[in-house]
Amino acid sequence: MRRWARRMKRRIRVLVAILQDRQTPWYVRLLAGVVVAYAASPIDLIPDFIPVLGYLDDLILIPLGVWLVFAVTPQAVRVRAARRVVSGQAGGVSCAAPRFPETPSDRVIN
Secondary structure, eight states: OHHHHHHHHHHHHHHHHHHHOTTSOHHHHHHHHHHHHHHHOSOOSSOTTSTTHHHHHHHHHHHHHHHHHHHHSOHHHHHHHHHHHHHTOOTTOOOSOOOOOOOGGGSOOO
């Protein structure tokens, strides 16, 4: 499950890089925008307060949307976006975990 989550996180970073690429066709941008908007939106097809089914739409529709965006994206754009993410050059997409400065409350006093 963790491996799947890491792959999905990487794919979403590539999806954002695809959106930022100037050679991405308009229909791919539209579809990717719909997927990102649905993922970020508090409105779901099935409300999250319904046990199991509420989260099931997120676990199925978002990965399906990401897959669909990758399927319709030209290979050259996909490869370029993936390379940008791997190299850390994707604008606005952090590829490394943020480092926060240590605060006095983080230190253990002996």
